[in-house]
Amino acid sequence: MIQIENLYKSFNDKPVLKDVSLEIQEGETLAIIGRSGSGKSVLMKHIIGLLKPTSGRVFVDGTDINKISYNQLREIRRQFGVLFQGGALFDSLDSFENVAFPLRTFTKMSEAEIRSEVQHCLNMVQLPDVGTKKPSELSGGMQKRVALARAISLKPRYIIYDEPTSGLDPETSNTIDELISDLSNQMNATSIVVTHDMHSVLSIADRAAFIHQGNMHWVGTIDDMHRSDDATLRAFVKANEYQIGIPSHA
Amino acid sequence: MAVSSLAITTPIRNLGLYVLLLVKAFGSLGEFSLYRKNLFTQMVRTGIDSIPIVALAAGFSGAVTTVQTAYQLVTPFIPKSIIGSIVAPSLILELGAVVTGFILAGRVGARIAAELGTMRVTEQIDALEAMGLNSVGYLIVPRVLAGVIMFPILYVFACFVGIGGGILVAQIGGYLSIGEFVKGAREFFQPFDPIFGIIKSVVFGFAITTISCYKGYFTGGGAEGVGKATTEAAVMSCVYILLADLLLAVLLL
Known part of the structure; x- marks a missing residue:
């Protein structure tokens, strides 16, 4: 299980994440959603310790990853598979x-x-x-x-996907979504999908966490999302649905 | 006030980051088995692939030094073998190491900074870290070791090619015979001279590779950042070669 407690992060005194808390359960597929620049990828990098928080804590299976040695952190990282936004293949x-x-x-x-x-x-x-x-x-x-x-x-045990469908055509995006879904089922891994693509979220996620302006604005299941009357969340979902042509659930 | 304080703190911060990077890199030598294959690759890229350009630069340096020395010493009172006495030590003490250093600052230093900089901006370094690998050790240790191992070899090679270039042009240009050149070169040969040259080439190899690794590893800002890091790596390597050259001469000669 991954727990994030009261995470703050700022770059050059400019806050990017403000008091973000989140729990990611074993075996679930969680989508971290939000507009571009909302801090999603920054949050993702904290989960594997690629960034150190300004304050707050990140626990992986009960271990605070910012209070352990670099070699211990590397051991924990080996439980993660990460798909970076641009693939990050060694050229x-x-x-x-x-x-x-x-x-x-x-x-x-x-x-x-x-x-x-x-x-x-x-x-x-x-x-x-x-x-x-x-x-x-x-x-x-x-x-x-x-x-x-x-x-x-x-x-x-954990697979992190950073914007897995960004920059791809709809058909290839669907293929990637299906792969993520299949892999989660076959490998029984906990999946964390950082995305702003609501089509992906609706296809593959069990729960969603919505980051808005650096705050964890809303967390819930996909069904909860459809029923939510949170205006900011609805505006984000609606903008995406309009973009991809999915009829509104409201 | 803010500008002057930045002018002081930025170099200190950079020096601190440079030292920490090296400490982290060489603190991971226990995992050397992971880096071994990469070390051989880097030795080929740094050493073997540099042979043609080093040969060209050293050969021409030796030839030009011979012609210029002959031009300055056209007098019946000085034996021609003196040309060999001047050209050979010049190459062994100074030109062999410095010319090789400058060539490699451009060729090897720029390549290292561009490689690591591109890996940084395309998240390949993050990918290494996310896998649980020590990216600093994996990327930097083989490059620095390859520099420290291959630069002295290239220096020795440059000295032979430079002296060979000098002999060739002396013979073809009719300045002096091979025998006179070799006699002059042997007459004033000091055993410490090549040792000094090897020490210099080790120091230059370390300076060029560590500066270039530092610049590349901490690249930011996309393609523009990679270009900036590459230029800075080559320029700073040349500057530090000159500084180290003077310092070593003062300390060891």
């Missing part, structure tokens, strides 16, 4: 080596076992034949899927 390596990288680095698997596991991961993201291609030879959607294969190669 000096081909797709196969990108997916194999965590396996080569952190396991003692034989070359044959690594080959089999990498192929399994590439099959899971429906890209069985891209192993020899460099990231620059792949489309944006394919890069994200290879990055997803890399993120799940060590079978993490």
